[in-house]
Amino acid sequence: MQGEYIRTESRFRHWVTADGAPGPTGDGGFAAAPNRYHLYVSYACPWAHRTLIVRVLKGLQDIIPISVVHPIMPPDSWTFGDYPGSTGDRVQGLATLADLYQQVAPGFDGLVTVPVLYDTERRTIVNNESSEIVRMFNRAFDAWGRADLDLYPEPLREEIDAVNAEVYEGVNNGVYRVGFATTQAAYDAAYDRLFTALDRLEARLGKQPYLVGDRPTEADWRLFPTLIRFDAVYYSHFKCNRQRLIDFPNLWGYTQRLYQVPGIADTVRIDHIKAHYYGSHPTLNPTGIIPKGPALSFDLPAGRGAGVTGVKMTQERGARTDPAPRDL
Structure with a gap:
């Protein structure tokens, strides 16, 4: 369709394996090792x-x-x-x-x-x-990391792959198809596709706590980065404005639950997210002005939806300045 956003393919596709054997998409010689x-x-x-x-x-x-x-x-x-x-x-x-x-x-x-x-x-x-x-x-790095945690378990792989494909097309890349569309027809089609996908995910999460199985898998962690950015940038900057994430009760509570998994909050930098999107796309935001809002309540008890009060603004977490760069 004319005006549709098309994402380019990644160019480097080698693979690190535990022993350096060839991986699914590349040659061998890349063996897992600490600090390599x-x-x-x-x-x-x-x-x-x-x-x-x-x-x-x-x-x-x-x-x-x-x-x-x-x-x-x-x-x-x-x-x-x-x-x-x-x-x-x-x-x-x-x-x-x-x-x-x-x-x-x-x-x-x-x-x-x-x-x-x-x-x-x-x-x-x-x-x-x-x-x-x-x-x-x-x-590949289980010799040095958490070998007990498998985010892509064999019995669930087929379902994870199917969910990943739907999430990528409808949501992960879907917000970009909306935001970077250059014709009304392309925008309208991408907008409808995005919210159809979000509606399906909302319904799915009304029946189960996570996308596949009873605990977070790779599928959840591929969806989460798009959801955590939705109200701060995609809703306004990319014109994905049928409704906010907080207006989806199941998706909102789900995002809060994932955010509150130990270690995850420190991977979320709302200050970087807003600075990038509003400051790097002059065709979408010619002034480069970064909005101060919205107030985001990822730290509140999971499952509370729209209308919460006394929110702890996630901007404060992301915008704090440290004397030295933080490592995760």
Whole structure:
């Protein structure tokens, strides 16, 4: 359809395995090891957010260090500028993420995206596809992380894959299809598809606490980054405004439950999220003004819906400035 937003494919698709054997999409030689791999992320990016979440859940913070880019993205590349919570490039001190891409693949002319999983031993980008990095973190590093936690258990894989496909098309990428549509017809179609998907998820979560099974799986952690951004940016900035997330009682309580899982709140930086979206898309927000609201109540007891009072604003968590960058 004319005016429809089309997402480009990731270019680096190698795979880290426990023993360095070839993975599903790449050659071998990338064996899991502590402090060999480095993760480049943006707190603002929902795709990078997935990898931060699984890194925390699997207890890999001490063996996979991170570098955090500046939240506002110029047209050509993420940068490593100074911003509370950003770290600079902790591997080589590069100025931009494009510098890393060019170093690894001279003449690279694709999109410079996060997350990036970088191999400091072979000095190359292993992978820049978030869904595959999540799968690597889930199992390849179990010798150093939480081997007892499997976010992609064998008996549930078929259902997880089916839910992932629906969530990606309808919601994860769906909000972008709405926000970046350039014709009314493309916008209308994307808008209807997004809210049809959210309605289905609302109904599903009215029958069970999580998307697949009785505990969070990969499917939940792939949906969560979009939901946590919905009221702060997608509702207004991307014109996804049929209703707010807080107006979906089941989705809202579900998002609160996931946010309150130990370690997850520290992966959510609302200040980076709002700075990025409102400051990096001049065609959508020419002034670059970042809204002060909305008040977000992820810290309240899960399950409380619209109309809550006395909210603890998540902006305060995300906007606090630390004397030194925080590691997750």
